Amino acid sequence: MKTLAELQAIKEKMQSQVDLRNESHAGTRVVVGMATCGIAAGARPVLTAFSNLVQEHKLQDVSVTQTGCIGLCQYEPIVEVTTPDGEKVTYIKMTAEKAKKVVEQHLMRGTVVAEYTIGNSDVS
């Protein structure tokens, strides 16, 4: 059984480090819709994938958060990516695999993955 004792070790390790966390709010925001519609459509693994990948690639200025229903339930899981220049891209019908591509192309290289965006589907 894993116990709280390990937490003490993490605390000691953290305290010996200089705090490198940069709490800037000017970075890129990734918002995952997590209402009933999103969850039922598979938003939980999408959210987990984004946060794991952001951590894995050490993307310091990217924050991953959740929100309620965006109002386009038939396109869930929906992910909105807002870059510091204020531009918002809406990705629809996301999966953990698609999240990987969005992280690598959009978040890391600045190229929107057009094929997953809402603009690319036949929604008016």
Place this chain on the structure above:
Amino acid sequence: MTELSLNVLDIAQNSVKAKASLIEISVDISTAENRLTINIKDNGCGMDEDTVNKVTDPFYTTRTTRKVGLGVPFFKMSAEMTGGHFNISSEKGKGTEVNAEYVLDSIDRMPLGDMPSTVETLVLYNTDIDFIYKYSVDGEGFELDTVQMKDMLGGIPLDNPDVAEYIRGFLRENTDEINKDKTF
């Protein structure tokens, strides 16, 4: 929903929206009594009697984007279709408690699914809310208590990468140990 843990995530989001500062979730399985019980309790804003009576109606919702609200009705249905029970009680200003009881071996009972993922998502994305999660199978179980964790960590946030990794491992390893190669 394809697994009960997704219902739990969905219902707990209501507690988050109700501005709870403490959310308690418990999953208790008893093979002897052929029962699986899920309880979600918060100290959020609560609802008046009239509203509580309406939330199990799919055509009642507080959101403004559309006219249906399926979270609570889905959860209720998941329990009742196994021959189990569902109950929601709430008091304005005090909080809400949701209880779902399942017949464990019912063919209509959805699998419990990935509870560690649900709890991890709730804990790491709502670091300002405290969570107490209890999981037990036939009297043996474990507890995750963020009040205790925050106490030990001092000022280090729960979503710090090392701490998040620890929480993930804590939930997974302990769940596996309690389950003893069984899946529910």
